[in-house]
Amino acid sequence: MKRMAEWSRRAAAPLRRGAGAWVAALLLLASPAAAQGRRETVSALPLQGLRFGMLAGGAPVVVSPLDAGRRASLELVGSGHVTLTFELPAGLASRGGATLPLRFGPGDGRIVFARSSREIVFDPSEPVSFTLPPGLGAATVHLGGSAQPAAQQAPGEYTATITVFLVVANTAT
Amino acid sequence: MKKLALSLAALSLVAAPALSAQTSTATVNASATVEASLTAATTHQLKFGTLAMGASSTLASSGGSQAALSGLASAGLGQIQVSHNSNVSVTAVIPAALTNSVTGTTLGFSATCATASSSGGSGTDTGGCASFSFNAGTPGTAQSTFVLIGGTVTGNAAAGVGTFTGDLEFTFTAVN
Numbered sequence: 113m114k115r116m117a118e119w120s121r122r123a124a125a126p127l128r129r130g131a132g133a134w135v136a137a138l139l140l141l142a143s144p145a146a147a148q149g150r151r152e153t154v155s156a157l158p159l160q161g162l163r164f165g166m167l168a169g170g171a172p173v174v175v176s177p178l179d180a181g182r183r184a185s186l187e188l189v190g191s192g193h194v195t196l197t198f199e200l201p202a203g204l205a206s207r208g209g210a211t212l213p214l215r216f217g218p219g220d221g222r223i224v225f226a227r228s229s230r231e232i233v234f235d236p237s238e239p240v241s242f243t244l245p246p247g248l249g250a251a252t253v254h255l256g257g258s259a260q261p262a263a264q265q266a267p268g269e270y271t272a273t274i275t276v277f278l279v280v281a282n283t284a285t
Numbered sequence: 286m287k288k289l290a291l292s293l294a295a296l297s298l299v300a301a302p303a304l305s306a307q308t309s310t311a312t313v314n315a316s317a318t319v320e321a322s323l324t325a326a327t328t329h330q331l332k333f334g335t336l337a338m339g340a341s342s343t344l345a346s347s348g349g350s351q352a353a354l355s356g357l358a359s360a361g362l363g364q365i366q367v368s369h370n371s372n373v374s375v376t377a378v379i380p381a382a383l384t385n386s387v388t389g390t391t392l393g394f395s396a397t398c399a400t401a402s403s404s405g406g407s408g409t410d411t412g413g414c415a416s417f418s419f420n421a422g423t424p425g426t427a428q429s430t431f432v433l434i435g436g437t438v439t440g441n442a443a444a445g446v447g448t449f450t451g452d453l454e455f456t457f458t459a460v461n
Contacts, residue, residue: 156311164317169370169425173317184313192307204317208424208461212317259317266424267321267371268461273312280307 154190154244154280162255162274164204167212170263177222177256184255184274191246192280196253198236199277204259204270212270213260222254321371321459322427327363328404331396331434331453334360339442346435347399347408354405354433363434363453364404367419370427371459374418375411383438383449392449393439401431408433414453418460 162184164173175182188194198221203211221236226249234240236255244251255274332355333342344352344362355361367373377398382391399408400419408431411417419430434453 153307154309156309158311158313161314161316164315167317167319169319184315186311186313201315204315206461210424212319214315255313257315261317261319262425264370264423264425265319266461267319267459268424270317270319272315274315276311276313278307278309278311 152190152192152246152280154188154192154194154278156253156276156278157187157189159185159187159252162257164259167259167261167265169261169265169267172258172260174258175256177220177254179256186253186255186276188244188251188253188278190280191244191248193241193243195239195241195279195281197239197277197279198255199275200237200257201272201274204272206266206268206270208266208268210266210268210270212265213262214257214272215260216255216257220256222256223251224254225249225251319425321461322369323371323373323457323459324368325455325457326366328366328431329354329356329362329364331355331363331436332360333438336438336440338446339440341438341440343437344435346397346433347410351399351408351433352435362405365432365434365455366404367430367432367457368427369430369457369459370421370425371461372418372420372424373430374416374458374460375432376416376456376458377414378454379414380451380453383451385444385447385449387447388445390441390444390447390449392441392444394436394451396434396436396453399433399435401433402429404431405433406431414455424461 162175163182164175165182167173177183200216201214203213205211216236218235219233221234221240223232223242228248232240232242333344336342346362353361354364379396380394383394384391396414398411398414398417400411401408414434422428432455
């Protein structure tokens with residue numbers, strides 16, 4: 113019994129000295145994230161641009177995010193907790209330097225999930241966050257807006273770029 | 286106590302979910318086309334008037350010798366009024382001869398063009414009628430430009446007498 117107690121103290125000594133390291137190592141091995149090595153990613157694929165079409169001076173045009181022919185669309189593929197932030201131009205620009213003002217507001221953004229009836233309606237001037245669950249397919253982001261040509265708007269073609277910043281926060285568990 | 290703190294730190298480090306973030310960007314374009322306003326109307330026909338048989342005549346469309354606009358009966362420049370709010374390019378098909386529709390005989394013809402900011406105003410030579418352009422002073426603002434058309438008819442006594450005519454076809458295109 114005395115020998116048993118002595119053996120126990122010897123065996124426990126290294127454990128006491130590096131208790132933190134031992135526990136860490138054990139938990140690391142037991143971690144599902146380490147075991148699976150999973151890293152969730154989401155890709156954004158532009159499908160089409162926001163097309164206001166032919167405008168007359170002084171006549172604003174609104175494109176709804178439900179307008180399949182003219183709305184901007186991006187497809188999100190993958191899984192994870194996604195935050196989208198849009199860099200929205202204040203206006204479209206012509207080659208001659210003229211500006212055609214744009215406006216975006218609540219309801220101009222819409223996210224449709226491929227394998228569910230879930231939809232998110234959002235204001236693209238604010239970040240929007242949501243989760244793409246693994247195995248549930250893609251989501252599509254639709255963007256509308258309004259163009260506000262002035263009465264004396266110079267004729268011609270106007271363009272701008274909308275940049276979408278995508279952050280996927282992974283919890284590798 | 287110190288060991289305990291270190292152990293707890295290690296424990297929490299491993300037990301917490303491993304957080305990481307993936308960032309990326311994508312772009313889509315936005316576009317619109319603002320339509321131009323453009324109309325053209327002929328306000329005066331190019332008329333050389335009555336010429337002696339075999340005589341030539343020239344009506345200058347620009348410069349100091351610029352002739353007056355034609356009237357109902359009087360000779361004078363042709364004029365097209367173009368209302369526009371953008372820059373405009375012009376092409377024209379000019380006949381090489383005026384034709385007597387009764388006899389079929391012809392007189393040689395060439396045209397010159399100029400633009401003016403007012404009706405019958407002092408024109409600026411366009412360097413030919415086949416292809417030229419003029420700009421909108423303030424794009425987006427409706428304005429008028431007047432295209433003055435002159436030219437030379439070359440006399441030919443063998444062509445005989447009668448009325449000789451030809452069609453000058455102008456095409457105006459709004460450009461930006």
